[in-house]
Amino acid sequence: xxxxxxxxxxxxxxxxxxxxxxxxxxxxxxxxxxxxxxxxxxxxxxxxxxxxxxxxxxxxxxxxxxxxxxxxxxxxxxxxxxxxxxxxxxxxxxxxxxxxxxxxxxxxxxxxxxxxxxxxxxxxxxxxxxxxxxxxxxxxxxxxxxxxxxxxxxxxxxxxxxxxxxxxxxxxxxxxxxxxxxxxxxxxxxxxxxxxxxxxxxxxxxxxxxxxxxxxxxxxxxxxxxxxxxxxxxxxxxxxxxxxxxxxxxxxxxxxxxxxxxxxxxxxxxxxxx
Numbered sequence: 001x002x003x004x005x006x007x008x009x010x011x012x013x014x015x016x017x018x019x020x021x022x023x024x025x026x027x028x029x030x031x032x033x034x035x036x037x038x039x040x041x042x043x044x045x046x047x048x049x050x051x052x053x054x055x056x057x058x059x060x061x062x063x064x065x066x067x068x069x070x071x072x073x074x075x076x077x078x079x080x081x082x083x084x085x086x087x088x089x090x091x092x093x094x095x096x097x098x099x100x101x102x103x104x105x106x107x108x109x110x111x112x113x114x115x116x117x118x119x120x121x122x123x124x125x126x127x128x129x130x131x132x133x134x135x136x137x138x139x140x141x142x143x144x145x146x147x148x149x150x151x152x153x154x155x156x157x158x159x160x161x162x163x164x165x166x167x168x169x170x171x172x173x174x175x176x177x178x179x180x181x182x183x184x185x186x187x188x189x190x191x192x193x194x195x196x197x198x199x200x201x202x203x204x205x206x207x208x209x210x211x212x213x214x215x216x217x218x219x220x221x222x223x224x225x226x227x228x229x230x231x232x233x234x235x236x237x238x239x240x241x242x243x244x245x246x247x248x249x250x251x252x253x254x255x256x257x258x259x260x261x262x263x264x265x266x267x268x269x270x271x272x273x274x
Contacts, residue, residue, distance in 0.1 A: 174224055
């Protein structure tokens with residue numbers, strides 16, 4: 001499929017599109033094939049160095065041109081500026097109202113995986129004020145989203161909304177979230193251990209990786225630390241090479257910390273049924 005058609009499969013034409021055929025400019029570096037094909041060359045040095053951001057900037061430009069009155073902002077999160085385990089492009093298109101603008105979609109464009117989410121401003125602000133056990137892996141999209149299109153400072157408002165919610169949340173709320181996350185981590189660690197006992201090495205290694213991430217999330221909640229992604233979480237919590245026994249030892253230490261804060265992981269049947 002020609003590259004322009006690939007773009008159209010991600011961003012269907014909502015109305016007659018204006019001409020995109022700007023003549024390529026001579027700049028340092030080599031633009032990605034999509035940008036060359038469509039005659040678009042981004043101007044920033046960072047986009048020339050990273051084909052992922054070239055694709056992200058081009059997709060954002062097409063969205064803006066096809067839905068000029070529907071789109072409030074477009075942000076990029078999770079991949080720009082580093083190669084920390086993120087080989088994809090994650091875009092968030094913020095619209096004024098529901099059921100307008102492009103549809104959410106995931107496609108590979110010029111070798112780059114593009115995951116485009118579409119959400120209304122009202123719903124995005126609501127999510128920014130919601131804390132969950134996965135907070136260490138989701139906060140980055142509110143606090144460190146790179147604006148590709150933001151004429152009204154939307155991303156500053158999004159960040160401030162989330163920071164205000166964090167200021168309201170006390171230690172007790174994060175401890176409760178940490179205990180919920182701890183159970184998932186313990187379940188995964190126990191499953192990995194049992195698979196290893198049955199000499200299912202492949203299965204044990206697969207689940208152990210998930211247990212490391214889940215354990216890192218508990219650490220993030222206990223310390224109110226958020227991460228760029230799962231790789232960053234495991235690395236920063238020192239669990240990259242953790243053996244199953246190391247993971248269980250970390251979980252035991254976390255259980256003691258939860259108990260110290262008045263949220264023990266063990267309980268009686270009566271407490272379970274409360």
